[in-house]
Amino acid sequence: MPTPADDTEPPLIDVKVTNPLTYIKRWWNRVIGNEGISFSFRVRPLTALAIAIVVSSLAFGVGQFVLPFSVPFFKPIPEDITLPTPDPWRATAFTGTLQYSQTTGKYYLVTTSSEAIALQVPDNIDLSGFVGRRIFAAGKYNKSARTLVVSDARNTELLPKSPNPLPTVSPSPSESPTPSETPTPE
Numbered sequence: 001m002p003t004p005a006d007d008t009e010p011p012l013i014d015v016k017v018t019n020p021l022t023y024i025k026r027w028w029n030r031v032i033g034n035e036g037i038s039f040s041f042r043v044r045p046l047t048a049l050a051i052a053i054v055v056s057s058l059a060f061g062v063g064q065f066v067l068p069f070s071v072p073f074f075k076p077i078p079e080d081i082t083l084p085t086p087d088p089w090r091a092t093a094f095t096g097t098l099q100y101s102q103t104t105g106k107y108y109l110v111t112t113s114s115e116a117i118a119l120q121v122p123d124n125i126d127l128s129g130f131v132g133r134r135i136f137a138a139g140k141y142n143k144s145a146r147t148l149v150v151s152d153a154r155n156t157e158l159l160p161k162s163p164n165p166l167p168t169v170s171p172s173p174s175e176s177p178t179p180s181e182t183p184t185p186e
Contacts, residue, residue, distance in 0.1 A: 093138035094148060095159060098130045109137055109148065117141075120149045125156065134159040 043051075096111035098119075107119040107127050119137060121127060127135075136157040139150040150156060 088142045088144055089140040089149075090143075091139070092141045092148075093136060094141075095134065095136050098127060098133060098135050100128070100131045107131075109135070116146070118145075118147045120147060121156075122151070125150065127156070130156075130158060134161060 096109040099108045109117045139148050141148045
């Protein structure tokens with residue numbers, strides 16, 4: 001006797017349509033799933049102790065080896081570190097009244113802020129005719145020594161007795177236009 005499953009005949013044409021994006025998505029998941037690197041290692045207790053000693057000797061030795069024993073071929077030579085000192089001299093210029101001190105035999109420039117700056121000038125510059133007058137002096141200045149070294153006669157200049165202010169034009173207020181009255185329609 002035939003069974004009911006045998007009664008069905010297989011189809012002549014069997015067509016099955018699937019979504020191609022599903023295949024691409026599965027392929028991409030397989031590629032990404034295999035990405036990456038995995039490391040694994042085992043450290044024995046004596047190896048861990050040796051690594052800790054080396055690391056601590058480097059860390060506490062501040063970049064040099066600190067060993068409990070002396071190695072004949074390894075002798076660190078300490079280097080002396082010299083820090084650069086800033087140059088106290090800077091190029092600048094001052095204006096002020098020239099004064100001469102008989103006791104020290106030096107010229108001083110008294111600025112408008114009543115600061116006395118010692119002037120060092122070469123022998124070829126004669127400042128005796130400028131004593132008591134306003135001058136402009138340029139050169140190298142040392143703030144801690146309060147000394148201005150003038151190297152050339154071109155670096156000094158006689159100025160007028162009092163500074164002449166530059167004339168400035170101040171704007172005069174102008175009349176603002178008055179709004180014209182507009183007739184109101186009735």
